[in-house]
Amino acid sequence: MRKQMLLSVHGSILSWYKQHGRSFPWRRTRDPYRILLSEIMLQQTQASRVEEKYPLFLKRFPTLASLSRAAKHSVVRAWRGMGYNNRAVRLQQLAKDVMRNHNGKLPRAVDELDLLPGIGKYTSHAIACFAFGQPVPAVDTNVRRVLSRLFPLASKRRDIWDIAQEAVPPRRAYDWNQALFDFGATICTQRNPKCDICPVKRYCPSAFRINGKIAKPAKREPARDGIPNRIYRGRIVEVLRNLKGNRALSLSTLGKRIKSNYRLRDSAWLRKLLQQLERDRLVSLTNGSSAFLVRLAK
DNA sequence: AATGCGTGGGA
DNA sequence: TTCCCAAGCAT
Numbered sequence: 291m292r293k294q295m296l297l298s299v300h301g302s303i304l305s306w307y308k309q310h311g312r313s314f315p316w317r318r319t320r321d322p323y324r325i326l327l328s329e330i331m332l333q334q335t336q337a338s339r340v341e342e343k344y345p346l347f348l349k350r351f352p353t354l355a356s357l358s359r360a361a362k363h364s365v366v367r368a369w370r371g372m373g374y375n376n377r378a379v380r381l382q383q384l385a386k387d388v389m390r391n392h393n394g395k396l397p398r399a400v401d402e403l404d405l406l407p408g409i410g411k412y413t414s415h416a417i418a419c420f421a422f423g424q425p426v427p428a429v430d431t432n433v434r435r436v437l438s439r440l441f442p443l444a445s446k447r448r449d450i451w452d453i454a455q456e457a458v459p460p461r462r463a464y465d466w467n468q469a470l471f472d473f474g475a476t477i478c479t480q481r482n483p484k485c486d487i488c489p490v491k492r493y494c495p496s497a498f499r500i501n502g503k504i505a506k507p508a509k510r511e512p513a514r515d516g517i518p519n520r521i522y523r524g525r526i527v528e529v530l531r532n533l534k535g536n537r538a539l540s541l542s543t544l545g546k547r548i549k550s551n552y553r554l555r556d557s558a559w560l561r562k563l564l565q566q567l568e569r570d571r572l573v574s575l576t577n578g579s580s581a582f583l584v585r586l587a588k
Numbered sequence: 589a590a591t592g593c594g595t596g597g598g599a
Numbered sequence: 600t601t602c603c604c605a606a607g608c609a610t
Binding site for chain 3: 335339376380413428480
Binding site: 334335336338339371372373374375376377509511512518519520521523524527528566570 | 590591592593594595596597
């Protein structure tokens with residue numbers, strides 16, 4: 291890609307960000323734990339929701355150490371409203387791993403971060419940059435979209451991470467990465483991008499050329515009575531969260547609380563969901579004297 | 589590598 | 600109302 295164009299794009303987007311960038315609590319800290327928490331919460335989750343839950347979670351678990359010591363069900367309870375509950379389980383496992391194997395400090399190397407549960411390529415790079423100041427890109431869905439529109443030819447024949455790495459201005463990696471998030475989320479949106487007010491439209495080969503249609507996946511996710519299993523899973527965890535003192539529920543009672551018209555013929559289906567949740571370490575299953583019991587995993 | 593995994597606000 | 604979506608990860 292052209293060096294000259296890059297310089298212009300840097301200036302335009304960074305100055306746009308200075309004027310229009312949003313202010314979030316995780317942009318006002320470099321505490322690795324706080325950066326980590328924000329990045330996990332932001333996985334597939336709107337910033338507006340994270341903005342609401344993030345301070346509450348931090349109040350409950352102010353440090354990685356306190357998180358590592360907590361009962362798991364209390365972590366899952368603090369995750370209420372966030373969705374993708376596996377993230378809460380992995381986050382606490384990460385806290386335990388770091389306390390045990392890294393002397394309580396998050397590693398700063400991307401390669402080591404990558405080995406921790408719940409952390410993939412995006413999150414490891416985000417932490418390396420936002421917590422430890424490294425000049426690395428953080429390619430999320432926004433960044434991927436913005437770069438592929440600005441550099442359509444290059445992005446077809448090269449890995450987007452390589453392009454992103456070259457596009458990072460080494461002295462301003464933090465602001466650049468954050469700027470691309472806000473720019474992608476508010477101007478260079480997936481559908482109907484606002485090219486008319488785009489600060490880099492004069493450099494962009496894709497300007498005014500994006501049609502808004504996205505092909506949605508043909509395959510249907512597993513469901514029962516038209517409702518995806520994923521939704522029932524969420525209901526199960528939410529019902530268990532609301533039990534005082536992490537009490538247990540019988541299979542049939544639980545069934546009636548998560549599905550209208552729950553019948554005996556649903557029990558095999560429900561048991562399968564519960565076994566998946568058990569495998570994910572979100573719930574624990576025990577055999578009571580007269581019934582099969584379910585509670586949040588300890 | 590295709591699939592599964594939540595939630596609540598907005599179109 | 601119904602549908603779509605939003606800072607990925609693990610298998």
